[in-house]
Amino acid sequence: MKEPLKQFVPSTVCLECDGCCRFKESDSDWRPHISPEEIAAVGASGLAAEIFSKHPFSAEGRVQTAGCGAGGEHLCAFFNPADSTCRIYGQRPFDCELYPFVLVRKANKTMVCVHLNCPHIQQTIGTPEYKQYVKYLQGFFQRPETLESLRKNPALAGDYPAYLRELKELFVLSI
Ligand code: SF4
Numbered sequence: 001m002k003e004p005l006k007q008f009v010p011s012t013v014c015l016e017c018d019g020c021c022r023f024k025e026s027d028s029d030w031r032p033h034i035s036p037e038e039i040a041a042v043g044a045s046g047l048a049a050e051i052f053s054k055h056p057f058s059a060e061g062r063v064q065t066a067g068c069g070a071g072g073e074h075l076c077a078f079f080n081p082a083d084s085t086c087r088i089y090g091q092r093p094f095d096c097e098l099y100p101f102v103l104v105r106k107a108n109k110t111m112v113c114v115h116l117n118c119p120h121i122q123q124t125i126g127t128p129e130y131k132q133y134v135k136y137l138q139g140f141f142q143r144p145e146t147l148e149s150l151r152k153n154p155a156l157a158g159d160y161p162a163y164l165r166e167l168k169e170l171f172v173l174s175i
Helices: 011-014 036-043 046-054 094-098 119-124 128-142 146-154 159-165
Strands: 067-069 074-076 101-106 109-114 167-172
Touching: 036 046, 094 101, 101 167, 119 128, 128 167, 159 167
Parallel strands: none
Antiparallel strands: 067 074, 101 109, 109 167
16 A cells, blocks of 8 residues: 555645644544554654554554644644644555545445545535546555555544545445
């Protein structure tokens, strides 16, 4: 899965937004999943290993939160509130790389959805750039190595039962 994914949201936009990497609850369903391979890769680097030793991933394979921001939001253990960056950006979980697109499991199907709460999605949905990116994602999720990785890590697709109205279905995966 480590073929880098092209990003839809420019990093300058992300850095000015206070949505991602911060969660309403410490056990939020929006905390990213992290696969065993990603844990091994991230855990091999010094800083990440140190963070993991203090905040090990949860039993269901999600990153943990550590501390709260000024507004009481729970911060991902890898988030640096000083400059709003990810301290493991180059090795962040696939879930983070994919967002605001989301892997969702629903009615025995695994699908790719878009999270309508993302302000950049609200501004761009339906534009030619957006449609082109969705087409790119469809190609990405047809690659044998991507499908193989998802078959090995079914937990990467979440249920999000409380958030289905925020998630617009884009396409179903053949796994
Ligand atoms: S791992 Fe990095 S990108 Fe993912 S939620 Fe945590 S701080 Fe954000």
